[in-house]
Amino acid sequence: MHLVVCICQVPDTASVIGFADGTIDRSRVNDVINPYDEYALEEALRQKERLVGSTVTVFTAGPPSSGDILRKALAMGADRAFLVSAEPRDPWQSALLLCRAILSVYPEQLPDLLFCGKQSTDFQSGQVPSMLAELLGIASFSGALSLEATSVGVRAEREIEGGSEFAELRYPVLISAEKGLNIPRKISIKGVMEGRKKPLEVVEGSIEEPPCVILRGIVPLERKKRCSFLTDAGELVELLRHELSLSRAGEH
Amino acid sequence: MNFHSVEQENIEYMNRFLVFLEQRQGVVKQASIEAWKSVQELAARSGGAVISALLPGPADTSRLEELMGGDGVVCHADDEAFRLYTPEGYVHLVMERMAGEGCSALFFADSALARDLAPRLSVRLRASLLSGRLSLSAAGEVAGCTRHVYAASAEATFVPARPISITLLSSGSRASSAIPGGTITIKPHALCGASVDGFSQLAHRIVMRRDARDVAEAGIVVAGGRGMGSEKGFALLDELAELLGGAVGASRAAVDAGWRPHASQIGQTGKSVAPALYIACGISGAIQHLAGIGSAGMVVAINTDMHAPVFDVADYGIVGDVGQVLPRLNDAVREFLKKK
Numbered sequence: 403m404h405l406v407v408c409i410c411q412v413p414d415t416a417s418v419i420g421f422a423d424g425t426i427d428r429s430r431v432n433d434v435i436n437p438y439d440e441y442a443l444e445e446a447l448r449q450k451e452r453l454v455g456s457t458v459t460v461f462t463a464g465p466p467s468s469g470d471i472l473r474k475a476l477a478m479g480a481d482r483a484f485l486v487s488a489e490p491r492d493p494w495q496s497a498l499l500l501c502r503a504i505l506s507v508y509p510e511q512l513p514d515l516l517f518c519g520k521q522s523t524d525f526q527s528g529q530v531p532s533m534l535a536e537l538l539g540i541a542s543f544s545g546a547l548s549l550e551a552t553s554v555g556v557r558a559e560r561e562i563e564g565g566s567e568f569a570e571l572r573y574p575v576l577i578s579a580e581k582g583l584n585i586p587r588k589i590s591i592k593g594v595m596e597g598r599k600k601p602l603e604v605v606e607g608s609i610e611e612p613p614c615v616i617l618r619g620i621v622p623l624e625r626k627k628r629c630s631f632l633t634d635a636g637e638l639v640e641l642l643r644h645e646l647s648l649s650r651a652g653e654h
Numbered sequence: 655m656n657f658h659s660v661e662q663e664n665i666e667y668m669n670r671f672l673v674f675l676e677q678r679q680g681v682v683k684q685a686s687i688e689a690w691k692s693v694q695e696l697a698a699r700s701g702g703a704v705i706s707a708l709l710p711g712p713a714d715t716s717r718l719e720e721l722m723g724g725d726g727v728v729c730h731a732d733d734e735a736f737r738l739y740t741p742e743g744y745v746h747l748v749m750e751r752m753a754g755e756g757c758s759a760l761f762f763a764d765s766a767l768a769r770d771l772a773p774r775l776s777v778r779l780r781a782s783l784l785s786g787r788l789s790l791s792a793a794g795e796v797a798g799c800t801r802h803v804y805a806a807s808a809e810a811t812f813v814p815a816r817p818i819s820i821t822l823l824s825s826g827s828r829a830s831s832a833i834p835g836g837t838i839t840i841k842p843h844a845l846c847g848a849s850v851d852g853f854s855q856l857a858h859r860i861v862m863r864r865d866a867r868d869v870a871e872a873g874i875v876v877a878g879g880r881g882m883g884s885e886k887g888f889a890l891l892d893e894l895a896e897l898l899g900g901a902v903g904a905s906r907a908a909v910d911a912g913w914r915p916h917a918s919q920i921g922q923t924g925k926s927v928a929p930a931l932y933i934a935c936g937i938s939g940a941i942q943h944l945a946g947i948g949s950a951g952m953v954v955a956i957n958t959d960m961h962a963p964v965f966d967v968a969d970y971g972i973v974g975d976v977g978q979v980l981p982r983l984n985d986a987v988r989e990f991l992k993k994k
Contacts (some may be wrong), residue, residue, distance in 0.1 A: 415805050497777075523805065529772075531773070532769075532774050544770045545770075554856070569857065581923040613815060614815055616815050618811040622807065622808050623808055625966070627967055638954065638986070642970075645952050
């Protein structure tokens with residue numbers, strides 16, 4: 403079985419993100435694999451282990467520095483990786499770059515199962531997976547919480563507002579991974595050594611189509627509030643009089 | 655391989671807006687009605703836009719006019735095939751509507767369905783896809799869409815670059831005032847064109863939780879973290895949420911410990927919530943958790959550690975053990991509600 407995983411790099415949330423002149427100061431940012439993409443990769447690796455002879459190919463569309471996360475993916479157990487060297491400016495450009503790269507690697511037949519993270523933790527738009535599936539002309543299922551591969555397709559579950567949705571889809575299908583799908587493995591020293599020997603190919607990603615969405619501005623949010631410390635729960639209820647009244651009003 | 659990039663340049667796009675109404679088990683979602691109202695308000699400000707709505711699937715429409723307000727036509731595609739969401743069926747339907755009405759803007763209430771469907775539509779329509787709250791210019795016109803990025807440490811404004819746009823309205827962008835009554839006409843949508851067979855769907859069903867209150871939609875959220883001590887410790891929060899008609903949320907630590915389901919996780923790898931009141935109990939307030947409560951109104955924190963970062967974003971704080979503070983709080987709330 404051919405398995406494909408699309409990943410991207412994001413700033414580690416532990417790192418300090420500075421803002422200057424309406425843009426992001428990335429000088430103190432430490433980049434990591436997007437956490438949701440780790441669930442996607444782990445799921446692909448599990449499918450590979452289940453079906454002997456399967457391969458996992460990882461793609462990323464980003465600056466040359468994204469090579470680092472591809473090495474990590476190879477160390478986790480992926481077989482080969484492609485870096486589509488480009489600076490996509492919106493999710494649509496990302497999806498288009500990934501689509502073209504996948505089609506050039508699989509010109510005859512699409513991979514059976516493709517994985518993405520549900521969203522990236524930086525811009526959190528979560529648009530790339532469904533856009534990519536649409537561009538490839540295949541089925542997709544976003545935010546999978548559980549997944550079972552069968553001989554004809556997959557059974558998947560996702561959370562919807564107030565419940566769960568279950569679907570069975572035929573291959574080829576693109577799955578976007580939600581937290582809870584699995585617990586990603588840790589990278590071993592042996593994995594790192596092996597990962598260094600695996601193929602990592604850099605391809606030029608050119609894009610002529612202009613972006614569909616433009617980032618107009620970005621401003622830091624001042625989250626700090628002045629906290630009034632109380633000692634008594636009764637006092638708190640008095641102060642929350644307004645909010646508590648609203649709550650019950652919505653009930654009736 | 656075909657790219658489904660349909661250039662529809664022969665259609666003249668007017669100031670026509672389409673609002674997608676989502677039904678779940680035959681009930682039109684409140685969030686969709688709020689989205690309709692926001693779009694009505696927007697149209698009133700920008701002057702003279704024509705608004706219509708699309709409702710896929712069998713649904714109770716008897717009270718729609720009263721609930722929605724404003725003027726417009728609701729196209730009801732009440733075919734059984736649309737009871738459950740399938741990407742291919744819904745894409746087909748929306749495309750037909752957008753082209754038929756010559757719409758330049760499509761609005762959804764942000765939901766699991768919208769997040770799955772809208773990116774596909776944006777590719778088909780070559781549309782700009784935005785999400786968040788509408789940000790307005792001084793003149794009252796839409797200047798773009800604003801939302802939190804980078805774990806809610808910043809707010810970004812995005813603007814469309816294409817003539818057609820699709821917007822997912824977050825729950826924080828509700829209409830500020832009541833919409834004057836108008837005339838809502840509900841007309842059946844007759845399917846034309848090809849069948850809506852999916853290319854891949856073999857089986858499909860949904861199962862609703864008995865307690866269907868979702869943290870992402872609740873007006874009051876009481877959330878617990880590691881400080882709750884155990885799964886049993888959450889009983890106090892269940893009780894408080896029940897009293898207040900709210901929902902119980904959890905930090906990543908509490909979910910990873912297996913005390914609460916993933917559906918209740920709030921934070922960067924969980925949900926973003928926007929309640930009027932958020933009560934954080936035994937939650938230290940790691941940046942990843944705070945990322946999920948950036949749009950909360952009043953924030954109350956209860957924690958043993960007075961230096962816990964959660965107090966930095968709280969309006970009111972009580973330093974103490976949740977096991978002792980919560981029973982007193984629950985009693986006080988009960989008293990308050992009794993008096994009311």
